[in-house]
Amino acid sequence: TDKHWQSAFEVVGRLREAGHEAVIVGGAVRDRLMGLPAHDVDVATAALPEEVKAIFPKTADVGIAHGTVMVLDPSPPVEVTTYRTEGTYTDHRRPDHVEYVTSLKEDLRRRDFTMNAIAIRGDGSLYDPFGGEKDIALGIIRAVGDPDERFGEDALRMLRAVRFAAKTGFKIEPGTGAAIARHAGSISHVSVERIKMEMDKIWTSGRAGTAAQLMGESGLAERLPLMNLAFSGENLGFWQKFGKPVQPVEGWALLYHLAGARDGNPYKLSNAEKRSVRDILTSCRIRSERPYSPMDAYRLPEPALMAGARFAHLTGKIGNPDSPDQISLLKNTLPISSLRDLAITGNDLIAWSGRKGGPWVKEWLANIEEAVVSRHLENTREDIKGWFLDGIESEG
Numbered sequence: 001t002d003k004h005w006q007s008a009f010e011v012v013g014r015l016r017e018a019g020h021e022a023v024i025v026g027g028a029v030r031d032r033l034m035g036l037p038a039h040d041v042d043v044a045t046a047a048l049p050e051e052v053k054a055i056f057p058k059t060a061d062v063g064i065a066h067g068t069v070m071v072l073d074p075s076p077p078v079e080v081t082t083y084r085t086e087g088t089y090t091d092h093r094r095p096d097h098v099e100y101v102t103s104l105k106e107d108l109r110r111r112d113f114t115m116n117a118i119a120i121r122g123d124g125s126l127y128d129p130f131g132g133e134k135d136i137a138l139g140i141i142r143a144v145g146d147p148d149e150r151f152g153e154d155a156l157r158m159l160r161a162v163r164f165a166a167k168t169g170f171k172i173e174p175g176t177g178a179a180i181a182r183h184a185g186s187i188s189h190v191s192v193e194r195i196k197m198e199m200d201k202i203w204t205s206g207r208a209g210t211a212a213q214l215m216g217e218s219g220l221a222e223r224l225p226l227m228n229l230a231f232s233g234e235n236l237g238f239w240q241k242f243g244k245p246v247q248p249v250e251g252w253a254l255l256y257h258l259a260g261a262r263d264g265n266p267y268k269l270s271n272a273e274k275r276s277v278r279d280i281l282t283s284c285r286i287r288s289e290r291p292y293s294p295m296d297a298y299r300l301p302e303p304a305l306m307a308g309a310r311f312a313h314l315t316g317k318i319g320n321p322d323s324p325d326q327i328s329l330l331k332n333t334l335p336i337s338s339l340r341d342l343a344i345t346g347n348d349l350i351a352w353s354g355r356k357g358g359p360w361v362k363e364w365l366a367n368i369e370e371a372v373v374s375r376h377l378e379n380t381r382e383d384i385k386g387w388f389l390d391g392i393e394s395e396g
């Protein structure tokens with residue numbers, strides 16, 4: 001936002017007043033040249049982390065091992081990173097250590113793509129030694145320097161290229177693309193946590209189909225669990241229709257659905273994410289067979305119901321997906337939205353029946369809940385009492 005830019009320019013100004021070179025770098029510069037809003041605006045400087053901390057009274061050590069200090073006094077805060085190159089790379093993963101340098105060009109040289117290797121100076125002018133502005137104008141994702149070397153250093157960059165292609169609609173420059181195909185095998189060295197973060201951005205990019213195609217063609221998908229199955233040629237159409245989901249977890253749900261996988265958690269989804277995937281797939285299974293009932297709407301969260309209907313549509317099981325309004329209406333007109341909304345409690349059942357508590361209380365609460373939700377029973381104490389006493393009588 002404008003506030004993020006103001007904060008960053010202020011930090012650049014103060015570093016410069018203290019005699020240090022400082023610029024704005026990274027994704028924010030790229031997004032600005034593309035006319036997109038930026039979420040964080042990062043500063044790079046020749047000053048060492050200790051010097052940065054001496055200039056700004058309020059800082060936090062967020063990534064001091066990588067030379068990053070978070071400056072807290074203009075608000076919103078700004079991440080300030082000392083110009084650095086990266087040390088040796090082992091196993092195609094991130095470098096073991098970083099080395100500070102005094103040249104901005106050296107710092108930009110270690111960045112992945114030309115569009116991510118542009119700096120804005122304090123006066124607003126660009127420093128763009130690798131031609132990033134031109135590549136943005138051409139709509140091209142191009143590795144900085146020799147692509148084989150760059151993907152050899154850090155295999156995640158291949159997936160970042162795919163992510164940026166999905167986000168921007170840009171084409172991967174042919175030489176860069178050919179290098180991805182040559183290095184695809186080394187994607188298996190990258191941690192699942194880093195892969196998951198990229199995939200979450202791919203799911204919400206609005207061009208998951210582009211990503212699935214690029215990953216299939218380059219050989220990246222083959223090396224990645226579930227994606228080897230879900231990104232096969234015959235599935236590309238589903239990803240193309242996937243569009244822009246409300247939440248990233250819908251991408252994981254479609255991946256599981258198309259891969260036919262029921263268990264295993266190769267991308268370390270959180271428990272909340274696993275539950276959402278399950279709810280979406282349950283919703284999809286139901287909606288593929290019939291319209292949602294009030295009980296479905298009661299049991300399943302609204303986003304899962306919506307995603308389930310979309311999936312049933314995109315896999316060809318139903319003509320039109322339910323509109324979000326239809327699903328909201330179903331959800332909002334339920335007689336109760338949780339057990340707490342029932343006019344009675346388990347203690348009432350115990351008192352009315354004269355029986356001792358036990359597992360039967362929970363079972364009867366569930367019966368009552370279902371009868372109320374599906375409008376076979378009014379949610380009043382009298383109606384529930386009558387229905388319950390008749391029920392246990394006929395039970396014997």
Ligand code: ATP
Pocket residue numbers: 025026027028110111112113116117154156157
């Ligand atoms: P986003 O908009 O998702 O934040 P970003 O380009 O800002 O995208 P970050 O991961 O925030 O991505 O990284 C900030 C900058 O650091 C990038 O623009 C790029 O210059 C550099 N960078 C990040 N990851 C890598 C990497 N794996 N290899 C080389 N440079 C990288």
Ligand code: MG
Pocket residue numbers: 026027028040
């Ligand atoms: Mg960023």
